[in-house]
Amino acid sequence: MTQHKPIKKAVFPVAGLGTRFLPATKAIPKELLPIVDRPLIQYAVDEAREAGIEQIIFVTGRGKTAIVEHFDVAYELESTMEERGKDMSVLDPTRATPGDIITVRQQVPLGLGHAIWCARAIVGNDPFAILLPDELMVGEPGCMKQMVEAYNEVGGNLISVLEVPQDEVSSYGVIAPGAEISDALTEVTGLVEKPPVAEAPSNKIISGRYILQPEVMRTLETQGKGAGGEIQLTDAMARMIGNQPFHAVTFAGNRYDCGSKTGFVEATLALALERDDMGSEVRAIAERLLAK
Numbered sequence: 001m002t003q004h005k006p007i008k009k010a011v012f013p014v015a016g017l018g019t020r021f022l023p024a025t026k027a028i029p030k031e032l033l034p035i036v037d038r039p040l041i042q043y044a045v046d047e048a049r050e051a052g053i054e055q056i057i058f059v060t061g062r063g064k065t066a067i068v069e070h071f072d073v074a075y076e077l078e079s080t081m082e083e084r085g086k087d088m089s090v091l092d093p094t095r096a097t098p099g100d101i102i103t104v105r106q107q108v109p110l111g112l113g114h115a116i117w118c119a120r121a122i123v124g125n126d127p128f129a130i131l132l133p134d135e136l137m138v139g140e141p142g143c144m145k146q147m148v149e150a151y152n153e154v155g156g157n158l159i160s161v162l163e164v165p166q167d168e169v170s171s172y173g174v175i176a177p178g179a180e181i182s183d184a185l186t187e188v189t190g191l192v193e194k195p196p197v198a199e200a201p202s203n204k205i206i207s208g209r210y211i212l213q214p215e216v217m218r219t220l221e222t223q224g225k226g227a228g229g230e231i232q233l234t235d236a237m238a239r240m241i242g243n244q245p246f247h248a249v250t251f252a253g254n255r256y257d258c259g260s261k262t263g264f265v266e267a268t269l270a271l272a273l274e275r276d277d278m279g280s281e282v283r284a285i286a287e288r289l290l291a292k
């Protein structure tokens with residue numbers, strides 16, 4: 001088997017305005033909204049670490065510094081907790097190896113593609129992962145680990161996809177599928193962002209996890225505005241197809257669109273119901289509310 005350059009870097013674009021969650025996101029970044037007791041960004045970073053990622057690259061913007069602080073040492077809090085004999089292990093996932101968290105700035109949110117391009121100097125000539133923290137992917141193993149396993153087989157570029165009802169495709173990036181390599185791995189022959197239902201090449205939507213070759217940065221450099229007047233990552237990836245191998249991994253697990261209010265509530269309920277420490281209590285509450 002060919003040895004592909006390992007994936008050690010991940011970019012987390014967190015510079016968006018989060019307008020769908022206003023006023024909650026006026027002073028708090030969307031990525032710090034919690035699902036039960038962990039902020040969205042923590043789920044994404046944990047997923048990346050599980051996949052062997054070492055360098056965490058945040059593309060931040062105005063008002064987003066609390067995201068970086070979440071992964072810092074909180075001296076006052078920690079010494080007070082220690083004095084009071086509190087369990088400190090809850091903070092373990094927030095600890096980072098010194099030097100492993102890097103932030104770059106996207107001054108104006110011009111779109112996801114532009115946000116990724118802002119990380120070009122840190123990505124350099126390495127293949128890298130992208131995780132959109134407002135898409136919560138729950139699976140065993142996690143979505144990025146499933147993707148890294150596929151990458152180790154085929155190399156090149158990979159995107160994670162899931163199937164949705166045909167009439168919902170126009171809200172998403174959609175793939176044109178090519179040859180099927182295995183049950184979960186398909187070649188990608190084209191990509192289109194938010195197509196009209198009648199023009200959609202499939203019902204397989206791109207779902208917020210990517211492994212890309214560094215050449216995408218060169219493509220993004222000349223990428224004009226696309227759907228919604230934003231510089232779209234999907235458009236840049238579409239231009240790379242044909243020059244570079246491109247595959248889609250169908251994620252075995254559940255995806256929650258936490259960028260939308262109903263998706264956020266769904267994720268909160270689903271994860272709370274699965275928890276050993278509160279699942280049965282939450283189920284009883286949900287049943288009581290539904291019975292009304």
Ligand code: UTP
Pocket residue numbers: 013014015016017018019020021030059106108109110111112114115132133134259
């Ligand atoms: P969204 O499309 O969900 O946009 O971005 P948004 O601004 O966060 O939220 P709404 O639509 O206004 O409610 C998907 C991901 O890409 C990041 C966001 O932070 C989010 O994690 N993003 C988006 C950027 O970093 N920069 C951008 O210019 C756009």
